[in-house]
Amino acid sequence: MNENFYITTAIDYVNGKAHIGHAFEKILTDVIYRHFKQRFDKTMFLTGTDEHGIKIQKTAKSLNILPIELCNQNVESFKNSWKLLDINYDKFIRTTSDEHKKIVQKIFEKLLKQGDIYKHSYKGLYCSGCECFLNEKDLENGLCPTHLKKPEIVEEENYFFKLTKYKDAIINHIKNNPSFIIPSFRANEVLNQLENIEDISVSRSINNVNWGIPVLSDSSQIIYVWIDALSNYITALGYDPDKEEQNETFKTFWPATCQVIGKDILKFHSIYWIALLMALNLPLPKHILAHGWITIDETKMSKSLGNVLSPENILNSFKLETPDAFRYYISSCANCGKDGNYSDIDFKEKVNADLANNMGNLLNRSLNILIKYFDGEIKDEFIVENEIIKIAKNTINKVIENFDKFQVAEATFEIMTLLNVANKYINDQAPWSLAKNGNLKEAGIVLYNVLEVMRYVSVLIYPYCPNIASNIAKQLKTNINIKLCDLGKNNLKAGKIITKEEIIPVFLRLDSEFAQNKK
Numbered sequence: 001m002n003e004n005f006y007i008t009t010a011i012d013y014v015n016g017k018a019h020i021g022h023a024f025e026k027i028l029t030d031v032i033y034r035h036f037k038q039r040f041d042k043t044m045f046l047t048g049t050d051e052h053g054i055k056i057q058k059t060a061k062s063l064n065i066l067p068i069e070l071c072n073q074n075v076e077s078f079k080n081s082w083k084l085l086d087i088n089y090d091k092f093i094r095t096t097s098d099e100h101k102k103i104v105q106k107i108f109e110k111l112l113k114q115g116d117i118y119k120h121s122y123k124g125l126y127c128s129g130c131e132c133f134l135n136e137k138d139l140e141n142g143l144c145p146t147h148l149k150k151p152e153i154v155e156e157e158n159y160f161f162k163l164t165k166y167k168d169a170i171i172n173h174i175k176n177n178p179s180f181i182i183p184s185f186r187a188n189e190v191l192n193q194l195e196n197i198e199d200i201s202v203s204r205s206i207n208n209v210n211w212g213i214p215v216l217s218d219s220s221q222i223i224y225v226w227i228d229a230l231s232n233y234i235t236a237l238g239y240d241p242d243k244e245e246q247n248e249t250f251k252t253f254w255p256a257t258c259q260v261i262g263k264d265i266l267k268f269h270s271i272y273w274i275a276l277l278m279a280l281n282l283p284l285p286k287h288i289l290a291h292g293w294i295t296i297d298e299t300k301m302s303k304s305l306g307n308v309l310s311p312e313n314i315l316n317s318f319k320l321e322t323p324d325a326f327r328y329y330i331s332s333c334a335n336c337g338k339d340g341n342y343s344d345i346d347f348k349e350k351v352n353a354d355l356a357n358n359m360g361n362l363l364n365r366s367l368n369i370l371i372k373y374f375d376g377e378i379k380d381e382f383i384v385e386n387e388i389i390k391i392a393k394n395t396i397n398k399v400i401e402n403f404d405k406f407q408v409a410e411a412t413f414e415i416m417t418l419l420n421v422a423n424k425y426i427n428d429q430a431p432w433s434l435a436k437n438g439n440l441k442e443a444g445i446v447l448y449n450v451l452e453v454m455r456y457v458s459v460l461i462y463p464y465c466p467n468i469a470s471n472i473a474k475q476l477k478t479n480i481n482i483k484l485c486d487l488g489k490n491n492l493k494a495g496k497i498i499t500k501e502e503i504i505p506v507f508l509r510l511d512s513e514f515a516q517n518k519k
Helices: 019-039 056-060 067-084 098-113 164-176 186-195 225-232 250-252 265-277 311-317 324-332 344-374 385-403 408-428 433-436 442-459 466-476
Strands: 004-007 042-050 091-094 117-127 132-134 152-161 203-205 213-215 217-223 259-263 287-291 295-296 341-344
Touching: 004 019, 019 042, 019 067, 019 259, 019 295, 019 324, 019 385, 019 408, 042 067, 042 250, 056 067, 067 311, 091 213, 098 117, 098 152, 098 213, 098 217, 098 225, 098 265, 117 225, 132 324, 152 217, 164 186, 164 203, 164 265, 186 265, 217 250, 225 265, 225 385, 259 265, 265 287, 311 324, 324 341, 324 344, 324 408, 324 466, 341 344, 344 385, 344 408, 344 466, 385 408, 385 442, 408 433, 408 442, 433 442, 442 466
Parallel strands: 004 042, 004 259, 042 091, 259 287, 295 341
Antiparallel strands: 117 132, 117 152, 152 203, 203 217, 213 217
């Protein structure tokens, strides 16, 4: 297809290391990205790190190191985590990069020159966790509702962005584009926040915050958070506000197809970011996907509770050689926009049921029957499609429909439903009994149809489980790198596809003796 697809994640704040909450967003985004690579020709996936601000400054000082040293250490930690989880991003942006900083300064000066930024003395309640000023009405029992801390009173002269100027335009855009904010029920939250919106501070005095990008025209000020961090989505594409004609990368991929963020920063992306784009006269992203949070055993993650899990913890505790099982579980544990939960028990039960039993066992026993009675060969006379292939083709459409709405967990239900149908089919038809009774052609037809379904499944499950899917395709001698539009046009070919030595379980039950002793 000649369509372009650009997806972004929130950039992670580097005053700590990656945990399961960060992993949830990156895996979710990677699954979406891999799916759309199966459909579109030109695709891009951006992630990165947010490296300026008071929290970095304070944390680095407490460790007696420079802020950039802290950033460098934690950036590597994030990158290593994403490598471990097979996060297949195209570009990783750091807000401390020279390229990003230069463009952010240009953006600030452009907005200042055109009157969208002005200087103003201000006294207010500042939450360093949110990196923004809060109103009294935003507080719960005097505390920031997100970080459960009392904001500090800050009084200084800053530059402010005329957010209120774009209030009506943002309201109209949200109301006129019902799929702009996903899930749609979040749109009302944003519209309510817009009712009392005020202009926002976009700089801090260098006397209070010195770790940031300097304002070119005012050495007393540091560009703060929102223009710096939010602009990464376009600076990564090479956007330059001084140029009338943007480069090909920017023209190809902007506006973003989908910007994936946590629900806690939806306000900043659906209001602040949109207003900035309007001020720059740039197209708006097509969709903002606000995912929920991950709890641990139904409890919110907290350092004080000691329940902050890293993806490495989970992979190591279950001795997982690839991240596929964790990727599958984490991307299917919550419906679109809802909160999810991780527990060791649920993780083991779900991946055993779906990946080991429903999928892996079906492939394994089908291939073993093919070996036993047909020496691993599919004969021409076996290639007779029945109703189950129609169901498989229809599943492609259902999966696409779900991904078009960014319903990642819901799409796994369709894939597992297809596998349920295939398991019922092979149990009802009992090809082993047909072969024993001399009905070899009928047995071969059953096996062909089941294995053909597995070919569909390998491609559909690939975004979630790239290693498992590739192993399935390898054992079927089929191509995993196929566009979804071509999936139904191909089929397993006649000939010998496998030997007994080539049959390898694609996923072992986590409680199996063999799995426990693999390392």
